Amino acid sequence: MTNRQLYFRILGHFRPYLGIAVLTMIAVALASMTDVMLVKQLQTVIDALGTTSQQAAPGLLPENGLLSRVQALLGNLLGPLDPRTAPLWSIPTVILLLALVRMVSSFAGDYGSAWLAGQVQLDLRQAMFGRLLTLPNRFYDRSSVGETLSRVAFDVGQVSNAGLNVLNVVVRDSVAVVGYLSAMFTLDWQLSLFCLILAPGVGLVVAVAGKRLRKLSRGTQATMGTLTRVLDESIGGQRVVKIFGGAHYEGQRFFEVANRVRQLGVKQAATSALNSGLIMLLIGLTLSAIIYFALQRAQHGALSPGAFVAFMGSLLAIQGPIKNLTKINEPLQRGLAAGESVFGVLDAEAEPDHGRQPIERARGELRFEAVEFRYDADQDERPALDRFDLHIAAGETVALVGGSGSGKSTAASLLPRFYDPNQGRILLDGVDLRELPLADLRRQIALVSQDVVLFNDSIARNIAYGDAAPDRDRVIAAAQAAYADEFIRQLPDGYDTEIGENGARLSGGQRQRLAIARALYKDAPILILDEATSALDTESERQVQAALERLMQGRTTLVIAHRLSTIERADRIVAMERGRIVESGSHAELLARDGLYARLHTQHRLAGPAEETRP
Numbered sequence: 001m002t003n004r005q006l007y008f009r010i011l012g013h014f015r016p017y018l019g020i021a022v023l024t025m026i027a028v029a030l031a032s033m034t035d036v037m038l039v040k041q042l043q044t045v046i047d048a049l050g051t052t053s054q055q056a057a058p059g060l061l062p063e064n065g066l067l068s069r070v071q072a073l074l075g076n077l078l079g080p081l082d083p084r085t086a087p088l089w090s091i092p093t094v095i096l097l098l099a100l101v102r103m104v105s106s107f108a109g110d111y112g113s114a115w116l117a118g119q120v121q122l123d124l125r126q127a128m129f130g131r132l133l134t135l136p137n138r139f140y141d142r143s144s145v146g147e148t149l150s151r152v153a154f155d156v157g158q159v160s161n162a163g164l165n166v167l168n169v170v171v172r173d174s175v176a177v178v179g180y181l182s183a184m185f186t187l188d189w190q191l192s193l194f195c196l197i198l199a200p201g202v203g204l205v206v207a208v209a210g211k212r213l214r215k216l217s218r219g220t221q222a223t224m225g226t227l228t229r230v231l232d233e234s235i236g237g238q239r240v241v242k243i244f245g246g247a248h249y250e251g252q253r254f255f256e257v258a259n260r261v262r263q264l265g266v267k268q269a270a271t272s273a274l275n276s277g278l279i280m281l282l283i284g285l286t287l288s289a290i291i292y293f294a295l296q297r298a299q300h301g302a303l304s305p306g307a308f309v310a311f312m313g314s315l316l317a318i319q320g321p322i323k324n325l326t327k328i329n330e331p332l333q334r335g336l337a338a339g340e341s342v343f344g345v346l347d348a349e350a351e352p353d354h355g356r357q358p359i360e361r362a363r364g365e366l367r368f369e370a371v372e373f374r375y376d377a378d379q380d381e382r383p384a385l386d387r388f389d390l391h392i393a394a395g396e397t398v399a400l401v402g403g404s405g406s407g408k409s410t411a412a413s414l415l416p417r418f419y420d421p422n423q424g425r426i427l428l429d430g431v432d433l434r435e436l437p438l439a440d441l442r443r444q445i446a447l448v449s450q451d452v453v454l455f456n457d458s459i460a461r462n463i464a465y466g467d468a469a470p471d472r473d474r475v476i477a478a479a480q481a482a483y484a485d486e487f488i489r490q491l492p493d494g495y496d497t498e499i500g501e502n503g504a505r506l507s508g509g510q511r512q513r514l515a516i517a518r519a520l521y522k523d524a525p526i527l528i529l530d531e532a533t534s535a536l537d538t539e540s541e542r543q544v545q546a547a548l549e550r551l552m553q554g555r556t557t558l559v560i561a562h563r564l565s566t567i568e569r570a571d572r573i574v575a576m577e578r579g580r581i582v583e584s585g586s587h588a589e590l591l592a593r594d595g596l597y598a599r600l601h602t603q604h605r606l607a608g609p610a611e612e613t614r615p
Contacts, residue, residue, distance in 0.1 A: 003336055006336050006339050006340065006343075007162070007163075007332075007336065007339075009339070009343065010159055010162055010163040010335065010336075010339050011163055011167070013120050013123060013124060013163065014116060014120060014163060014164065016123075017116055017119060017120075020112060020115070020116060021112075021116055021164075023108070023112060024108070024109055024112030024113055024116060024168075025109075025167070025168070025171045027105045027106075027108035027109040027112060028105075028109035028113070028168055028171050028172045028175075029171055029172065029175045030101065030105040030109075031102055031105040031106040031109055031172070032171075032172045032173070032175040032176040032179065032321075033175055033179055034098050034099075034101050034102040034105065035102065035176060035179075035317070036175075036176060036179030036180055036183060036314075036317075037098055037179075038095065038098050038099070038102070039180070039183070039310065039313045039314055039317050040183050040310055040314070041094065041095055041098070042306065042309045042310045042313050109168070109172075113164055113165070113168050116164050117160045117161075117164050117165065120160050120163060120164065121156050121157060121160045124156045124159060124160070124342060125152055125156055127346060128151065128152050128156070128342065128345050128346060129152065131345055131346055131348065131350065132148065132152075132345065134350040134351055135345075135348055135349075135350060135351065136349075136350070136351045136352075136418075136419070137413075137418045137419055138375075138419070139348060141375070144225070144229040144232075145229065145232050146225060146226070146227070146228035146229025146230065146231065146232040146233070147225035147226070147228065147229055148345075149228050149232070150224050150225040150227075150228040151225070151341050151342060151344075151345055153228075154224055154228075154338075155338035155339075155341045155342050156338070156342060157338075158217075158331075158334050158335045158337070158338030158339075159335055159338050159339050159342050160335075161331045161334070161335050162331060162332050162334070162335015162336060162338070162339065163335065165331060166328055166331055166332050166335065169324050169325070169328050170325070170328065172321075172324075173320075173321035173322075173324045173325050174321075174325070176317075176318070176320075176321040177318055177321045177322060177325070180314040180315075180317055180318040180321070181318070183310065183311075183314045184311055184314050184315065184318075187307045187310060187311045187314075188294075188297065188307065188311060190293075190297075191290055191293060191294055191297070191311060216264055216267050216268045216271065217268070217333050217334040217336075217337035217338070219264050220261065220264045220265065220268065220334075223257060223260050223261050223264060224261060226257050227254075227257045227258060227261055230250075230253055230254050230257055231254070234250045234253075234254065268330070271330075272327060272330045280319070280323065290315060291312070294308060294311060294312065351417070351438060352420065352434070353437060353438045354434070355434065355435050355436040355437040355438065355440070355441070356435065356437075357431055357435045357436055357437075358436075358437060358440050359428075359429075359431070359436055359440045359441070359444070360440075361444070361525055362428055362429050362444045362525050362526065363394040363429050363525070364394040364395060364428075364429070364444075364525045364526050364555060364556030365392070365393060365394040365427075365428070365429050365430070365556070366390075366391070366392040366415070366426070366427070366428060366526070366556060366558075367390070367391045367392070367426070367427040367430075368388050368389055368390040368391075368411070368414075368424070368426050369389060369424050369425050369426070369427065370387050370388075370389060370423065370424035370425075371385050371387075371388040371389075371411075371414065371421045371423070371424035371425070371426060372385060372386055372387060372388070372421060372422050372423040372424055373385040373388075373410060373414065373419060373421050373422055374422055375419075382578070382579070383422075383579050384405075384407050384410040384579050385407045385410055385411060385414075385421075385579045386407075386578070386579040386580050387424075387580065388407070388411065388424070388579065388580065388581065389581070390411070390574065390581065392556055392558070393556075394429075394556055395554055395555065395556060396556060396557075396571045396572065397552050397556075397557040397559060397569075397570045397571045397572075398557070398558055398559065398570060398571065398572045398573075398574060399559040399560075399567045399570035399572070399573045399574065400412075400558065400559065400560050400574050400576055401567060401573060401574070401575050401576070401597060401600060402575055402576035402577055402582075402596070402600075403577065403600075405578070406576040406577050406578065406579070407576050407578075407579040407580075408560045408576055409530060409560055410579075411558075411576075412528050412530055412558055412560055414426055415433075415445060415526070415528065415558070416441065416442050416445050416447070416528075417433055417434075417438060417441060417442075420434065428441070428444070428526075443524065444524055444525055444526050445524050445526045445527075445528060446518075446519035446522045446523075446524040446526070446527050446528070447519065447527075447528045447530070448512075448515050448516050448518075448519050448527075448528070448529050448530070449515070449528075449530040449531060450530055450531030452502075452503065452511045452512055452514070452515045453502065453515075454499060454502050454503035454506075454511060454514060454515075455502075456498065456499070456500060456501045456502075457498065457499070458493075458495065458496045458497060458498060458499070459479075459488055459491070459494075459495050459496070459497050459499055459514065460472065460475050460495040460496060462499065462503075462514055462518065463475045463478055463479060463495075463514060463517045463518050463521050464518075464521055465518055466522070467521075472495070474521055475495065475517075475521060476495070477520075478517040478518070478520040478521040479495075479514075479517045481517070481520050481550065481551070482513045482514070482516040482517035482520055483513060484510065484513040484514055484516075484517050487510055487513075516548065516551070519551065520551055524555070525555055525556060526555065526556045526557075526558075527551065527552060527555050527556070527557045527558070528557075528558050528560070529548070529557065529558070529559045529560065530560040531560065549569070567587070568587045570587070571586075572584060572585065572586065573585065573586065573587060573590055573597060575590065575595065575596040575597040575600070577596060582595065582596045583595050583596060583597060
């Protein structure tokens with residue numbers, strides 16, 4: 001995407017607020033025009049003083065003063081006005097009116113700009129957040145949380161600046177430059193021609209600086225993403241950092257990234273300062289020549305005192321707008337670089353959801369047919385699942401066991417379509433999962449995993465997560481079934497207690513029981529238990545085991561590498577190795593075969609029931 005296309009796409013996000021944007025730009029332009037008119041009043045004042053002195057008649061105005069033109073436009077506001085006999089009080093009156101217009105238009109422009117920038121940032125962040133929730137797992141496999149957070153929090157602000165603030169500066173300062181130039185040409189066109197020699201030098205400096213600023217902006221945004229990632233990892237894993245003495249290492253890692261951000265910031269500032277400095281040098285050289293030439297013309301009577309003062313006032317005043325216009329390239333390039341990042345998320349391909357066969361509540365029959373899956377389909381790696389065939393009858397409990405990397409969790413991840421098979425298919429009640437709408441499919445599945453995810457909200461909201469209108473009676477019933485009601489009622493606010501980020505105020509066993517209560521509340525026909533009792537002590541496990549057995553009744557349950565107390569009660573145990581099924585049968589049958597499951601079982605028994613080693 002070219003810079004022009006990218007910038008117009010950024011501006012496209014202001015289209016829903018076009019009316020407000022136009023009014024804001026009009027206010028900005030009007031404020032800039034009043035600045036020009038106020039400077040032009042210098043000629044009126046100086047020449048009025050000269051006329052008064054020469055004619056000894058207080059209250060006279062020069063014939064070419066701005067007030068005469070204002071009087072012609074305002075008609076009878078001050079009464080018929082003869083420029084040679086106008087009252088002196090009319091000059092400060094016009095200046096006061098211009099100042100009033102300046103105040104109102106400036107406030108309207110600034111307020112409108114702030115409102116538009118905030119609204120577009122809100123729209124972009126909402127769009128990005130909505131998009132992030134629909135992106136496939138592969139996107140998150142390749143992106144860090146910190147980089148994604150930086151895109152939403154940091155890059156969106158840069159895009160807004162490029163879209164509105166840059167346009168704001170262009171309108172305001174372009175109007176000012178045109179106004180001051182027009183005033184200067186009106187006063188003395190020969191002197192004004194000197195100003196035009198700035199253009200080629202300014203254009204060259206802007207072009208060279210722009211390329212470097214764009215490159216530095218990309219580097220800054222990438223490094224800010226890395227900085228956010230390092231912060232997220234270090235703060236999120238602060239316990240591991242402390243216990244393993246990693247504070248020095250993490251400090252050094254953070255310093256290197258933060259120092260890189262500093263270096264890029266300094267380079268950006270230096271490039272911007274050099275860009276601005278060179279332009280101001282060109283202006284200074286030209287200004288010196290203009291002042292000398294203007295003094296020569298004033299001595300020969302080609303310029304009146306008022307015209308000379310107004311010309312020099314306009315010449316000095318025009319430097320600010322020109323400087324702003326030359327520096328606009330810096331936020332523009334930052335915004336364009338940020339736009340690439342933001343639109344990279346918005347344009348990322350969402351999870352494929354082409355299902356057109358709705359389903360209310362499934363019976364729960366599952367069938368894997370010749371399923372092959374690789375996490376990176378572009379590389380010739382060993383498949384996580386290799387020609388995987390498995391049939392699970394409705395209401396049946398099947399346990400998948402095997403060593404690390406055997407494909408157990410991969411098989412479970414394919415059921416809610418976190419990933420799609422590279423080959424083969426998975427059927428639910430005889431229908432290919434890809435034929436079902438994602439929302440309908442995932443409504444059929446409840447998940448309790450080893451990595452419990454809780455939200456910084458009340459306990460009741462966490463149990464009833466996903467329900468727009470939670471039923472408090474159902475919440476309490478689910479908590480009681482998960483043996484969580486007792487500890488919940490002991491908390492300060494009971495079910496309304498805020499649990500902190502990811503349940504930081506709860507113990508591991510309490511968090512696990514809340515996850516089980518959430519699955520009970522959902523009451524889905526298919527249940528995935530992935531290390532669901534791993535964080536429970538022996539007493540808690542006995543309590544939760546009874547709840548899980550009630551939960552599994554009448555539901556299709558896929559159990560991943562549970563402790564043997566759960567696996568032994570499964571209708572069928574499937575032993576896996578290197579993505580394939582090695583053996584299948586009941587607990588007693590597999591022990592009798594003395595195969596993979598028997599070896600895993602023996603290892604677990606030798607490790608002892610209190611250990612975490614399990615098949």
